[in-house]
Every structure is written in structure tokens, then in C-alpha cells.
Amino acid sequence: MADNFYKHIVCIGAGYVGGPTMAMIAAKCPQYKVTVVDINAQRIKSWQGNELPIYEPGLLDIVKKTRGRNLFFSTAVEENIKAAEIIFVSINTPTKTYGSGAGKTADLQYWEKIAREISKVSESDKIIVEKSTLPVRTAEAMERILRVNNKKAHFEVLSNPEFLAEGTAISDLENPDRVLIGARDTQSGQKAMLEIVDIYKHWVSKDKIVTSDIWSSELSKLAANAFLAQRISSINSISALCEKTEADITKVARAIGMDRRIGSNFLNASIGFGGSCFKKDILNLVYICEYYSLYEVAQYWENVIKINEYQQTRFVKNMVNAMFNTLANKRITLFGFAFKANTSDTRESPAIYISHKLAEEHSRIIVSDPKALDNAQYDLKGIADCVEFELDPYKAARNAHAIAIITEWDIYKTLDYERIYQQMEKPAFIFDGRNILCHKKLYKIGFNVYPLGMPCMQHF
Ligand SMILES: NC(=O)c1ccc[n+]([C@@H]2O[C@H](COP(=O)([O-])OP(=O)(O)OC[C@H]3O[C@@H](n4cnc5c(N)ncnc54)[C@H](O)[C@@H]3O)[C@@H](O)[C@H]2O)c1
Numbered sequence: 001m002a003d004n005f006y007k008h009i010v011c012i013g014a015g016y017v018g019g020p021t022m023a024m025i026a027a028k029c030p031q032y033k034v035t036v037v038d039i040n041a042q043r044i045k046s047w048q049g050n051e052l053p054i055y056e057p058g059l060l061d062i063v064k065k066t067r068g069r070n071l072f073f074s075t076a077v078e079e080n081i082k083a084a085e086i087i088f089v090s091i092n093t094p095t096k097t098y099g100s101g102a103g104k105t106a107d108l109q110y111w112e113k114i115a116r117e118i119s120k121v122s123e124s125d126k127i128i129v130e131k132s133t134l135p136v137r138t139a140e141a142m143e144r145i146l147r148v149n150n151k152k153a154h155f156e157v158l159s160n161p162e163f164l165a166e167g168t169a170i171s172d173l174e175n176p177d178r179v180l181i182g183a184r185d186t187q188s189g190q191k192a193m194l195e196i197v198d199i200y201k202h203w204v205s206k207d208k209i210v211t212s213d214i215w216s217s218e219l220s221k222l223a224a225n226a227f228l229a230q231r232i233s234s235i236n237s238i239s240a241l242c243e244k245t246e247a248d249i250t251k252v253a254r255a256i257g258m259d260r261r262i263g264s265n266f267l268n269a270s271i272g273f274g275g276s277c278f279k280k281d282i283l284n285l286v287y288i289c290e291y292y293s294l295y296e297v298a299q300y301w302e303n304v305i306k307i308n309e310y311q312q313t314r315f316v317k318n319m320v321n322a323m324f325n326t327l328a329n330k331r332i333t334l335f336g337f338a339f340k341a342n343t344s345d346t347r348e349s350p351a352i353y354i355s356h357k358l359a360e361e362h363s364r365i366i367v368s369d370p371k372a373l374d375n376a377q378y379d380l381k382g383i384a385d386c387v388e389f390e391l392d393p394y395k396a397a398r399n400a401h402a403i404a405i406i407t408e409w410d411i412y413k414t415l416d417y418e419r420i421y422q423q424m425e426k427p428a429f430i431f432d433g434r435n436i437l438c439h440k441k442l443y444k445i446g447f448n449v450y451p452l453g454m455p456c457m458q459h460f
Contacts, residue, residue: 005033005070009199010084012114014038014047014073016054016169016276016345017131017162018090023062024173026071028203035072035080047073055344055371058170078121085124086195089114090131090162095280104287106135106280115142119149127192130159133221133277135284139182139214156192158183159214161221166275167342179209182217222285226301229278231266233307239269239453240314249453250435269453271354271406271433272311274339276347279305312350315404315452316357319431322450322458323402327361331425333400334365335393336407336434337379338372346375350433351406359383368396370409394420402429408436421445427459 011022014036026034038044046053048067052060063071074080081087091114096107111134118128128146130139139157146155159182164172179200183193193211200209212220239249249269257264273279282301289298320327339349346352351367358365365387367376373389380387390396393412397403397420405412413436421428430442431450439449443457450456 003033006031007086008033008035008080008084009086009088010034010080011036011088011090011131012038012077012081013090013092013132014040014043014053015090015092016056016166017164018088019047019052019054019063020056020059020164020169020173021090021131021162022088023059023066023071024170025199026066026069027062029199030070032199033070033072034066035074035084037074037077037080039075039077041075044073044075055342056166056169057342062170077117081118081126082121082123084126086127086129086199087118088129088131088160092276093132093134093280095283101287104283104290106138106284108134108138108141111138111142112145115145116149118155119146122150122153122155125154126156127195128155128157129196130157130218131162133161133225133281133284134159134218136215136218136222136288138218154188156184156188157214158189158192158196159217160196161217163221163224166345167340174203176204176208179204180212180217180220181209182212182214184214222281222288225278225281226285226304228266229273229282229308230301230304232270232273233304233311235267235269236272236311237307240311242269242453243318243455246455247453248455252453269435270311270408271315271350271452272308274347274349274351275345279308279348309353312353313357315350315431315433316354316361318450319358319402319404319429320361322431322448322456323429327358327363329362329364330401331364331366331399332358333393333397333403334367334369334406335396335403335412336372336405336409337367337369337376338407338409341408341410344371344375346372346379349379349406351376352379354404354406355380355387356383359386362386364388366390366396366400368393369407370411372407394423398423399425400428401425402431404431405433405436408434412436417442417447418445421447 009032011018018036022034022036043053091110093106096102096105143157181193181196183189242249253267256262257267286298286302337351338346355365367389428447430447435451439451442449448458
């Protein structure tokens with residue numbers, strides 16, 4: 001290599017995973033040159049400026065420190081593949097919408113395209129690292145494509161799934177619970193694995209770097225997401241029972257979470273999970289189980305998704321029931337649109353489904369969110385005529401009949417609800433889809449309050 005770097009890493013895919021993970025590697029390993037490439041020129045341009053294409057706390061700082069030093073963003077995919085010794089692939093893996101496995105399995109056409117491209121342009125040996133979440137045995141298929149089409153170079157395919165959570169990506173990357181690396185049990189497989197371990201060793205302690213075979217690594221990522229989503233659906237299912245029986249889900253969650261065997265994380269009842277991963281990864285798991293005729297197992301996991309959809313449907317039904325069985329021409333303000341706090345990501349956000357349901361009820365929807373309004377506008381293109389977008393929550397709530405808390409952004413906890421109440425239509429309703437507000441205080445102000453999984457507080 002012409003430059004003085006120890007090794008050249010390339011990451012294909014400058015998204016929510018590729019951008020932050022590579023920024024962290026560049027920050028911790030200054031002797032590596034890290035280049036993130038993408039076919040989306042607009043995205044690359046944003047990575048090169050001050051308005052990054054994704055919002056993630058702490059990300060801009062780390063990018064500013066490393067960019068131009070050993071972190072680079074580029075659209076020159078081919079040229080950078082050629083120059084790299086290590087290639088992370090972090091492209092999106094959407095659910096297939098056609099043919100066999102439609103609606104369940106991952107659409108691997110983009111993955112295969114990348115494999116063919118790497119194989120076409122490579123003149124030297126490369127380690128290919130799967131960062132994307134992929135169905136079990138994708139690495140095997142990739143190896144075949146690479147080897148058949150290129151006899152000059154040796155390709156070693158590894159699995160290194162990413163466990164970061166959006167909104168806390170930088171701290172998750174800096175301080176991961178574990179880093180998982182799956183490799184073949186061959187001499188070259190183990191050698192390649194050590195090269196990837198070497199990268200993480202710069203800041204992750206040895207006991208947190210877990211190695212395994214490739215298939216177990218791929219399956220671990222699908223299973224981890226399925227378990228996390230399952231916890232959300234489990235607590236949400238109990239929230240429905242609480243509403244009918246006047247138990248309080250926050251008390252139930254606290255009591256069960258104190259059991260060390262259960263633990264307290266991921267026990268907040270809500271309008272359900274969103275994000276680009278949980279649903280698609282569970283669907284992949286379901287598909288694999290069906291493929292192996294494990295129908296009971298497939299159904300078990302599919303129900304996690306069904307409860308998630310049920311929770312969103314229930315939320316809108318509760319709104320209709322509470323507001324005298326009609327939402328027609330009523331202004332409903334959504335506080336939050338992102339699928340969770342501290343991210344601009346709205347992929348699979350419950351807000352999308354809820355907005356469409358409200359539009360079906362002929363409501364006027366006012367969407368407010370500190371970071372996700374651009375994405376929200378894109379998501380709601382189909383119902384644009386009944387939606388308004390407003391950054392300022394006070395303005396968004398003016399003349400509203402109801403507020404629905406959709407995303408647990410901190411700012412919504414500290415708003416002046418007295419002031420908001422004064423400017424709303426009466427009776428004023430608040431539906432706390434995240435249970436983040438002080439319900440007693442709101443009730444005192446005059447709101448009719450509908451938390452999730454606990455008795456509502458109404459003035460009539
Ligand atoms: N988002 C998360 O929180 C998260 C966490 C862990 C794992 N993952 C997994 O990581 C993968 C990536 O997710 P993401 O959220 O970063 O996706 P993303 O959509 O934000 O980014 C993917 C990027 O890949 C680019 N791309 C697609 N095909 C390409 C090609 N042929 N050449 C170059 N660039 C190409 C796209 O333009 C896009 O910018 C997925 O498999 C996902 O399941 C995501």
C-alpha cells in the first residue's frame with residue numbers, strides 16, 4: 001500500500017451499523033485505514049459533512065475526530081474493495097417481497113451482488129466479515145460464489161454480527177456486552193479470526209470477545225433479537241390483561257424484574273417494538289424453522305410479532321373508545337415518531353401504523369418529533385393530505401383533541417402540560433403509549449389520562 005497504514009479495512013454500507021461501527025474502529029485503531037463505501041452518493045456526502053445522515057448521540061464527535069485521519073467515506077466501491085485486506089459487509093437485508101419465502105426470509109439478492117462484485121475485482125486475498133444480520137448459512141453461500149468466480153485470491157468469510165442498539169450505539173460499541181466472531185475451524189479460518197480479534201482487542205477486554213463457528217454466530221444474532229422482542233411482547237401481553245383487571249403493569253414489571261432470573265431490562269410496556277431488525281429477524285427465524293419442518297417452533301416465534309401488532313391495534317381502539325367512538329375531524333397530536341428515543345430512525349415504527357389507522361378514522365394528525373420529521377414525512381407520503389408536521393411540541397398540541405405519546409423522548413417528560421392543556425380542545429385526552437408521564441399530575445391539570453396497562457383516569 002502506498003500509505004503508511006498497517007491495514008486497510010473497507011466497510012460496504014454506510015448505514016446505521018456501518019457508519020458508527022467503523023467510526024469506532026477508526027477511533028480505537030489509528031493504525032488501520034477505514035473506508036466506508038456506499039452506492040448512495042447522497043448518504044456519503046452527508047457523512048462527509050456536519051449533517052450526518054443518521055442521528056446518534058456522540059456520533060458526530062467521534063466522526064469529527066477520525067474523519068480525514070484514518071476514517072474516510074467514499075462512493076468508489078470497486079477501488080476500495082481492491083485495496084482492502086479486510087472487508088466488512090454491512091448492507092441492509094430486507095425481507096423478501098416476492099417468490100418463495102416472500103414476507104419471511106431475507107432478500108439476499110443484494111448480498112449475492114456484493115459477493116460477485118468482490119470476487120470480480122479482487123486481485124489479493126481478503127477477509128470478508130458479515131456485519132449484517134443474515135439467515136443461518138449465508139456465509140457458506142457467499143464463500144461458494146467468491147471461490148467459483150475468482151481463483152486468484154483466497155477469501156475467508158467470517159461472521160461478526162452487530163449487537164448495537166440505535167440511540168445508544170456509541171456507548172454500546174465502546175463498551176459492548178460481547179463481541180461475537182464466527183469462523184471456520186480451519187487454519188486459514190482461525191488465522192482470519194485472530195485478525196478480527198486483533199482489531200477489537202484495542203478496546204474490548206479478552207473475556208468479552210467470544211468466538212464460535214460461523215453458523216452458531218449467525219444464529220446467535222437472530223436468536224438474540226427474537227429473545228429481546230419476545231420480552232417486549234410478553235410484557236405487552238400482560239399490559240392488556242392489566243387494563244381489563246385494573247392491575248398496574250409498572251408494578252407487575254417491577255415485581256417480576258426484581259427476580260434475578262428475569263431481570264429488569266426490556267420490561268416497559270409500550271405501543272410495541274419497531275426498528276428495522278426485530279420483525280425481519282424473527283421472520284427469518286420463522287422461515288428457517290418452517291424450512292426444517294419445525295412448525296410449532298415457527299408458530300411460537302411468529303406469535304411474538306402478532307402480539308406486537310395487536311398492541312398497536314389495541315392502542316388505536318382504546319383511543320376511539322375513549323373519545324366517544326369517533327375520531328373524525330379531531331386533531332390528534334403524536335409526540336414522537338421515531339421507533340425509539342434518541343434516534344431519527346422510523347423504520348417499522350409503530351407510529352406509521354398508528355398514523356394510518358388514525359387516517360382511516362378521518363382524524364387530522366399532527367406529528368412532532370425532535371429528530372425524525374424528515375423520515376416521518378417520507379413514511380406518511382400516502383396520507384399526506386391529513387397530516388401536519390411540527391417540530392415545536394407546544395405548537396403541535398395547539399387546538400388538539402388528544403395527544404398520544406409515541407416515542408419516549410426525554411423532552412416530553414418535562415413539557416409544561418398546564419400550558420399545553422390550556423390550548424387544547426376540551427375534554428382533552430392524553431394517551432401515554434410509553435408510560436413516561438406523571439399521570440396523576442396530568443389528571444389534576446384536567447386531562448383524561450390513558451396510560452398503558454393500568455386504569456385510566458377520566459373526569460366523566
Ligand atoms: N440498525 C440497527 O440497529 C442494526 C443493529 C444490528 C444489526 N443490524 C443489521 O445490520 C445490517 C445493516 O443495517 P443498517 O440499519 O445499517 O441498514 P441501512 O439501511 O441503514 O444501511 C445499509 C446501507 O447499505 C447500502 N448498500 C446496499 N447495497 C449496497 C451495495 N451493493 N453497495 C454499497 N452499499 C450498499 C445502502 O445504500 C445503505 O446505505 C442489517 O442486516 C441489519 O439487520 C442493524
